[in-house]
Amino acid sequence: MTRADRRLERHIEALLKDRRPPRGDPGDDMRAMQLAAELHAAHPGSAEPSPEFVDALARRLRRQHDEAPVPMPQRRRFLAAAGLAAAAGVGAGFGIERLHEALSEGTGRTGPLVPADGNWVAVAKLADVKPGGFQRFSAGGVEGFVYTLNGELQAMSAVCTDQGCILVADPAKERFVCPCHYATFSLDGTPHQGGSYSDKVTPLPTVSVRATGEDVEVLVPKTI
Amino acid sequence: MSVGDVTPPLRVVEDAGPSPADWEAVYRSHVAALYRYVYARTGNKPDAEDVTSTTFMRALPRLRPDVSDGEIRAYLRTTARTVMADMWHERRGVAGNPIDEENLANAWAPEPTNRDVEGILTALPSHYREVLELRFLRGYSIKETAAAMSISVSNAKVMQLRALRRAAGQSEVPAS
Numbered sequence: 072m073t074r075a076d077r078r079l080e081r082h083i084e085a086l087l088k089d090r091r092p093p094r095g096d097p098g099d100d101m102r103a104m105q106l107a108a109e110l111h112a113a114h115p116g117s118a119e120p121s122p123e124f125v126d127a128l129a130r131r132l133r134r135q136h137d138e139a140p141v142p143m144p145q146r147r148r149f150l151a152a153a154g155l156a157a158a159a160g161v162g163a164g165f166g167i168e169r170l171h172e173a174l175s176e177g178t179g180r181t182g183p184l185v186p187a188d189g190n191w192v193a194v195a196k197l198a199d200v201k202p203g204g205f206q207r208f209s210a211g212g213v214e215g216f217v218y219t220l221n222g223e224l225q226a227m228s229a230v231c232t233d234q235g236c237i238l239v240a241d242p243a244k245e246r247f248v249c250p251c252h253y254a255t256f257s258l259d260g261t262p263h264q265g266g267s268y269s270d271k272v273t274p275l276p277t278v279s280v281r282a283t284g285e286d287v288e289v290l291v292p293k294t295i
Numbered sequence: 296m297s298v299g300d301v302t303p304p305l306r307v308v309e310d311a312g313p314s315p316a317d318w319e320a321v322y323r324s325h326v327a328a329l330y331r332y333v334y335a336r337t338g339n340k341p342d343a344e345d346v347t348s349t350t351f352m353r354a355l356p357r358l359r360p361d362v363s364d365g366e367i368r369a370y371l372r373t374t375a376r377t378v379m380a381d382m383w384h385e386r387r388g389v390a391g392n393p394i395d396e397e398n399l400a401n402a403w404a405p406e407p408t409n410r411d412v413e414g415i416l417t418a419l420p421s422h423y424r425e426v427l428e429l430r431f432l433r434g435y436s437i438k439e440t441a442a443a444m445s446i447s448v449s450n451a452k453v454m455q456l457r458a459l460r461r462a463a464g465q466s467e468v469p470a471s
Contacts (some may be wrong), residue, residue: 072453075469079456087434089340094386101387102463103456106415108338110431110459113412118334120347125326128348129319135352136318212353214377228373235336235376237384276373292357 079103086111190293193286200287205240211291215278216240220258226280226289227260232273318355321367329371336379350375415462423458430455
């Protein structure tokens with residue numbers, strides 16, 4: 072077995088024992104490792120959260136809520152949501168059918184990311200946002216790009232809607248490229264069609280952007 | 296939006312003071328679906344629990360009070376993807392550099408990953424399909440898999456790697 076073989080074997084063994092995979096560069100096997108995760112998730116019962124975990128996280132969230140009041144949906148809405156979850160059949164076996172649901176993003180635009188309580192944060196100098204150029208920013212938990220599109224300022228999430236990898240800007244072809252699964256997006260956030268996976272990828276969310284003086288600012292959530 | 300424009304206005308959240316039971320009901324109605332979403336990408340329990348926890352801790356205080364169930368789900372998934380991106384960047388040392396020539400070159404490879412797991416398995420030669428089904432869907436150990444397929448343990452080890460790579464659209468035997 073080669074070094075790459077042993078690395079992939081250790082990765083598989085970890086997933087099948089429900090443990091974290093070893094750290095390190097996946098080399099040429101990134102897609103095989105991702106597929107291993109998907110296959111393992113199709114194992115009946117393996118992808119359900121344990122009741123202990125659900126309760127422990129609820130306690131953590133309660134403590135967080137007690138320290139800072141949390142704005143939440145109106146009662147009518149969440150009652151409807153809770154009813155839907157019950158109708159979906161809690162306790163049903165999790166197999167390949169459910170995996171489809173877990174992997175699909177639904178349809179339609181993801182829409183803009185509008186935080187409940189946000190700050191305008193300067194992420195670039197206006198002079199640096201040149202036509203054909205891209206400025207990466209990381210602010211308030213949002214990873215994104217600022218650039219110009221048809222002569223106007225644009226800010227876009229830099230996180231692939233497929234499996235969450237950070238996108239790479241490809242100025243020559245005026246697109247964003249995901250280094251994990253090779254999804255590509257046009258500069259307005261629309262995923263390109265063509266791959267067998269492309270119907271699973273939703274558009275990139277836009278981020279509110281403005282120019283103030285010499286700065287380019289984006290609207291991101293306040294840091295907790 | 297034009298350069299110099301200062302719109303859009305920030306959406307104001309009313310401090311309505313919902314009771315703790317309210318957000319907890321939202322949490323409980325979404326936690327299982329988000330966990331499954333994360334698990335299908337991380338493939339293991341500790342990572343799925345960490346990502347799910349971080350996502351709710353980060354996202355719940357930021358949800359607007361007037362959003363629909365679908366919007367909550369979309370916001371949770373967007374947050375979860377960001378959390379996973381951070382995790383992979385830290386763990387794999389990849390996918391983090393904004394302009395990385397090597398990543399760009401790799402990203403131009405034409406083969407997409409097929410996300411239809413059932414279709415992937417059906418398309419494989421029967422011995423490859425069998426080894427993946429036994430290992431991943433039935434949870435057999437390598438020894439059990441080898442016994443079920445009447446092959447040696449070392450053959451079973453190699454076969455699962457080749458089957459997985461082929462299913463992922465990669466070359467079965469890597470260059471390195």
